[in-house]
Amino acid sequence: MSRPTASSPLIPRAANVFPGPTLLWRTGAILAAAGIVAGAFGSHGLQKKSGITPEKLHAWQTASSYAIYNGLALLLVSLHPRFAVHRFAGPAIAAGSALFSGSIFTLVLAGERWKWLGPVTPIGGSIMIAGYIALAL
Numbered sequence: 860m861s862r863p864t865a866s867s868p869l870i871p872r873a874a875n876v877f878p879g880p881t882l883l884w885r886t887g888a889i890l891a892a893a894g895i896v897a898g899a900f901g902s903h904g905l906q907k908k909s910g911i912t913p914e915k916l917h918a919w920q921t922a923s924s925y926a927i928y929n930g931l932a933l934l935l936v937s938l939h940p941r942f943a944v945h946r947f948a949g950p951a952i953a954a955g956s957a958l959f960s961g962s963i964f965t966l967v968l969a970g971e972r973w974k975w976l977g978p979v980t981p982i983g984g985s986i987m988i989a990g991y992i993a994l995a996l
Contacts, residue, residue, distance in 0.1 A: 878950055880943035886953045887933025894926030897964060905967075915967045922963035929956035929987065942994055951990030958983025 878886075901919040905911055929952055936942050936949050943949075962979040 878944075878946075880937045883933050883937035883943060883949045883953075886949075887930045887935075887937060889930070890926050890933060890953065890956055891930030894923045894928075894930060894960070897926065897960075898923035908968075910970065911967070918963050919967050922960040922967075925987075926956055926960040929953070932991075936994070945993065948990045948993040951986050951993065953990075955983045955985070955987025955990055959987060 898920065901916060901923055905916065905919060933949060933952055936945075936952070958979055960983075962976045962983060965973050965976055966980075
């Protein structure tokens with residue numbers, strides 16, 4: 860299956876609609892790759908860092924998994940004729956995933972210095988959920 864393009868007859872859209880399928884595809888690929896790299900780092904390098912507890916490792920793996928899942932979801936969304944040009948869903952999934960996973964990664968690595976980021980995690984999760992709900996509507 861080939862990726863939809865702006866000239867594809869399956870995707871009726873204005874010339875300057877943001878985001879486009881290509882941006883969603885690239886964002887999905889970057890999120891998935893970042894999640895894989897973070898997961899590998901969590902499994903091999905993070906354990907050697909002082910102050911890393913089993914709870915922090917679990918949080919790191921959760922953030923890594925969500926980055927991968929949302930990256931794969933964006934890859935799929937970018938292939939869909941209707942949702943690849945949705946103005947809210949893709950950006951919400953991408954931004955929510957970045958806030959959710961990114962805040963957890965930062966909290967695990969920086970600890971108390973960045974504890975004010977704690978509320979960002981559920982905000983990112985809520986934005987992510989809103990993006991998926993927008994796909995369903």
